[in-house]
Amino acid sequence: MWSLNLPDNENKLGIIRKALTYQDGTSKYALSEVEYEAIESIYDRYEELNGRVHEDLLAPNLSEDTKSAIHDGYGEVQEGRRLENYRSELLLSAERCPCCSIGPADELDHHLPRSIYKSLALYSSNLVPMCHKCNNKKRTAAGTEPSNSFLHIYYDKVPSEYRFFFANVQIVDNKLRISFELENIEQLDDNLYEMMKFQSTRVNLNRRLLKEINIFMTSFYVLMEPLYSKTSDPEKIKTLLLDGERQYNQKMGMNDWRSSLLYALANNFDYCNGGFKDIVGIEEAN
Structure with missing residues (x-):
């Protein structure tokens, strides 16, 4: 959750070439070498800006036809199209959605919206793996201030x-x-x-996590109940939960919701002292 490693951009211009040709090699839309150089400069500028909103990324040196061709070329990234493998490689970089850490990252989001930044439609540094719900909530959010922007998963x-x-x-x-x-x-x-505050609010993180907790905690309930029935020792339950927290720290990081939840439950005496057995529901705290 929160961050991913920057993808490999070695074949960044080759991706455009493939998107703008048919299977038999004939051209859908031919770009000149000058245009390829301009695109590479835009990509370099994107790196300098860490993917932040900037007028330079609107590609003023490219014609509208060229920008539209690149924009439309993103269709080749979809399943069953010529750049399906490119899509798969980007999605495989995230075990779970980096915005919510709940569901699998099964869609690609354009960090800077494709509808506005057309020349970035195929650039891997602008393509972020997300789950459908987070992608749908983010949509075209590309604020100019931290208070209305999503984290850039690759740079922040x-x-x-x-x-x-x-x-x-x-x-x-x-x-x-x-x-x-x-x-x-x-x-x-x-x-x-x-x-992070804006992002968490935009994707309804708190509410969505509540729905996951019962499912997640089932395996711990199965272990806690016989252990507490045998020992009546809250410290045993605390140790069990902290052991789980350490495992999730190693796998997902200490700021993953599972790690945070187990840490909080382990440090709640009433919960560890048999309170977990009488829980009949979960609700959002005010």
């Missing part, structure tokens, strides 16, 4: 060695009340914090 590196994503848990009337929140810790850049 959040600290992995400090916890900034916390789960708050309470037991009220045999219901587990849970909310997740970001904390603007000292080690977290203010701009990153604002982007």
Whole structure:
């Protein structure tokens, strides 16, 4: 969740060439070497800007016909088309959606919208793996300020060695009340914090995570109940949950929602002291 490694851009111009030719090699739309050089310059500028909104990325030196051809060439990235393997390679870079860390990343989002930044339609650094729900929520969001922008998954590196994503848990009337929140810790850049807040709100992260908790915790319930029935020791339950947290820290990072949830539950005495057995539902904390 939050960050992915930058994809390999070695064949960045070859992708355009393939998108703009038919299977038999004939041209759909021919680009001149000058145009390819202009596109490469735009890509380089994208790298310099870390994918931020800028008028330079609107490709003023390319004709509207050329930009439209590149825009339409993205159709070859879809399943069953000539660049299907390109799509697959990008999707395989993410085990789960980096926005929510719930579902598989099975769609590609244009970080800067294809409808506006047409020349970037095929550039891998602008193609971000996401799940359908997050992609649908993001749509054409390309704000100019941190408070209305998504993280750029490839460029915005959040600290992995400090916890900034916390789960708050309470037991009220045999219901587990849970909310997740970001904390603007000292080690977290203010701009990153604002982007993560906007992103989390835009994709309805809190509400969506509540639906996942029952499913996720089932395997822990199966282990906790016989352990507590045998020992009546809350420290045993805490240790079990913290062991799970460490495993998810190693696999997904300490700011993954599963790690944050297990950490919070392990440090809730009422939950570990048998309270987990009487939970009849989960609801969002106010």
